Amino acid sequence: xxKVLVRVRGxxxxxxxxxxxxxxxxxxGVTGWxxxxxxxxxxxxxxxxxxxxxxxxxxxxxxDDPIIRVNAMHTxxxxxxxxxxxxxxxx
Numbered sequence: 515x516x517k518v519l520v521r522v523r524g525x526x527x528x529x530x531x532x533x534x535x536x537x538x539x540x541x542x543g544v545t546g547w548x549x550x551x552x553x554x555x556x557x558x559x560x561x562x563x564x565x566x567x568x569x570x571x572x573x574x575x576x577x578d579d580p581i582i583r584v585n586a587m588h589t590x591x592x593x594x595x596x597x598x599x600x601x602x603x604x605x
Contacts, residue, residue: 515594517546518567520558522574524585527554531582532603535574539601542570549604561597 522531527550535548535558544562551557558574560567571589576582 515561515597516564516567517559517561517592517594517597518571519590519592520560520571520574521551521588522556522558522584522586523554523588525581525583526556529581531556531576534576534579534582536601536603538570538573542566542573544570545598545601547602547604560601561594 532548532550535556539546539548539560542562544560544567546558546560548556548558560570562570571587574587575584
């Protein structure tokens with residue numbers, strides 16, 4: 515099991531991006547959370563099998579979404595010591 519920490523930049527606040535991330539996480543079966551940051555970016559923490567996480571990250575680019583615009587994603591990979599359950603939107 516792996517854990518990936520992601521900082522997403524672009525037009526990702528006020529456009530439903532956190533809900534988009536939660537839905538993608540549910541589709542892929544990954545656990546974790548997503549939250550807005552004061553600087554306009556969004557943070558994501560997700561745990562699961564590495565291949566599934568890589569597919570999940572590809573979906574986060576939201577290439578077919580007419581409103582969301584992801585300009586950059588910074589990722590940090592770690593071993594998952596406690597993957598937890600579910601996926602939540604944090605405030």
